[in-house]
Amino acid sequence: MPQTLERFDVRQLRRARTVWERVRERAIAGTPATPDEPDEAANAETYRAMDLALRVGELLLASGEATENVSEAMRSLSVAYGLPRSEAAVTFTAISLSCVPTDGAPPVTGERTVRRRLPDYDRLAATHRLVQDAAIGLVDLDAAFDRLREIKRARPPYPALLITLSLPLISASASILAGGGVVVAVVAFLATLLADRTGAYLARRGIAEFFQLAVGAAIGSLLAVLVIAAGLPVVASAVVTGSIMALLPGRPLVAAVQDGISGAYVSSAARLLEVFFIVAALVSGVGLTVYGAVHLGLPLRVEDLPTSFASFGPVQVLAAVAISVAFAISLAAPLKALPTAAIGGGAIWLVYSALRTVDVMPILAAGIAAALIGFAAHLMAVRHRAPAMAYTVPLIAPLLPGTPLYRGLLQISHNSLNTGLISLFTALATAFALAAGIALGGEVVRARSRGGVVGTSPRRRPAARRTRGY
Incomplete structure (x- = not known):
């Protein structure tokens, strides 16, 4: 059996990565990695190597990876399997790879389109391990295709029922974090479960995802309205907050900010547009229900919402931990990333609460907490030789702005347009601060890395080249 990456000792691994960096630098500069061999593009091995790189890029992009890391992985495979003068172009839905021979033969270009995106961080980590093994020469082309097929056929790391229940668990935990009790948590759990199953039914019927999210948000808020109409002595607003938290686009927002920082502006703009439509769907679903409830005379009041729910209480900390772990499960994060999600979820909540107690504004407190805890999560990802998103994205879940978003919609329903828009802007600014903080930690x-995982090398990074705005 071929020697795997885990069996390498530290010195062997460093030597292999040093060789890989030098080969890659020469390939990017246009110098052939093996000058004694003929540089022929139009042969079967070239086509197979391009096919592998395109399939890997498609799988990474569909699994939720940032554009820069997808491009880096494809370039690494191109160098590993001898594609001459290769260039990879990655956008939000399309991937292309080309190579140009030096012997006058025509260039070769391949392209694939990502039509279906399903976040699966365990599959993402397995694909990155394949790229790393191939980059340092541990996997030949045939073995790489075999491993890629195994990755595609592999089952998620968690039972299907647990993944299905992860979103309701996020809602239940978030409702407790927003000031609700056990009854509110149960109602939020059932509301999100009903909304999720309704969305799955609509998806099977071919209904667009925008309307699936709108209906899901409406179901969560409608159940809260029914709780209020029944006169139950609970914090019904926490049900809406929990339902919104389960649907907020934390993952695409982090990827959008990372793409923008890395210079992939087309993909960043497309991801931000995706975030906009997700938020618009939530606003539509919750807004219509809340507006109808207010005008029917139900006691939905802004004063009933928690104004500052930052707390060091053990219940809130455990709720933050539960949100992060459930979020990691919903993204099919690797099992070894769950301890980081649990510790990081509690830590980010404690840091945020500490900053709020010294009167740091909520947006700045969220950004600082995300940067500090995100830095530690990135270190854990480097230690495990895994993609960072599996370790960092679940951490922001406890601080996603569900309450400000609901407050803004409620204020608009009470004809307080200006204050409502300010609350909505605060919610969006908080979400961007979380994503930017995670990116800053990375x-x-x-900056302190000497190489590490494919896609984290500080050398030859396009986004690091000084342009001074031009």
Whole structure:
């Protein structure tokens, strides 16, 4: 059996990565990696190597990876399997790879389109391990295709029922974090479960995802309205907050900010547009229900919402931990990433609460907490030789702005347009601060890194080249 990456000792691994970096630098500069061999593009091995790189890029992009890391992985495979003068172009839905021979033969270009995106961080980590093994020469082309097929056929790391229940668990935990009790948590759990199953039914009927999200948000808020109409002595607003938290686009927002920072502006703009439509669907679903409830005379009041729910209480900390772990499960994160999600979820909540107690504004507190805890999560990802998103994205879940978003919609329903828009802007600014903080932690880790996982090398990074705005 071929020797795997885990069996390498530290010195062997460093030597292999040093060789890989030098070969890659020469390939990017246009110098052939093996000058004694003929440089022929139009042969079967070239086509197979391009096919592998395109399939790997498609799988990474569909699994939720950032554009820069997808491009880096494809370029690494191109160098590993001898594609001459290769260039990879990755956008939000399309991937292309080309190579140009030096012997006058015509260039070769291949392209694939990502039509279906399903976040699966365990598959993402397995694909990155394949790229790393191939980059340092541990996997030949035939074995790489075999491993890629195994990755595609592999089952998720968690039972299907647990993944299905992960979103309701996020809602239940978030409702407790927003000031609700056990009854509110149960109602939020059932509301999100009903909304998720309704969305799955609509998806099977071919209904667009925008309307699936709108209906799901409406179901969560409608159940809260029914709780209020029944006169139950509970914090019904926490049900809406929990339902919104389960649907907020934390993952695409982090990827959008990372793409923008890395210079992939087309993909970043497309991801931000995706975030906009997700938020618009939530606003539509919750807004219509809340507006109808207010005008029917139900006691939905802004004063009933928690104004500052930052707390060091054990219940809130455990709720934050539960949100992060459930979020990691919903993204099919690797099993070894769950301890980081649990510790990081509690830590980010404690840091945020500490900053709020010294009167740091909520947006700045969220950004600082995300940067500090995100830095530690990026270090854990480097230690495990895994993609960073599996370790960092679940951490922001406890701080996603469900309450400000609901407050803004409620204020608009009460004809307070200006204050409602300010609350909505605060919610969006908080979400961007979380994503930017996570990205900042990754940049600090990259600055002190000597190589590490494919896609984290500080050398030859396009986004690091000084343009001074031009």
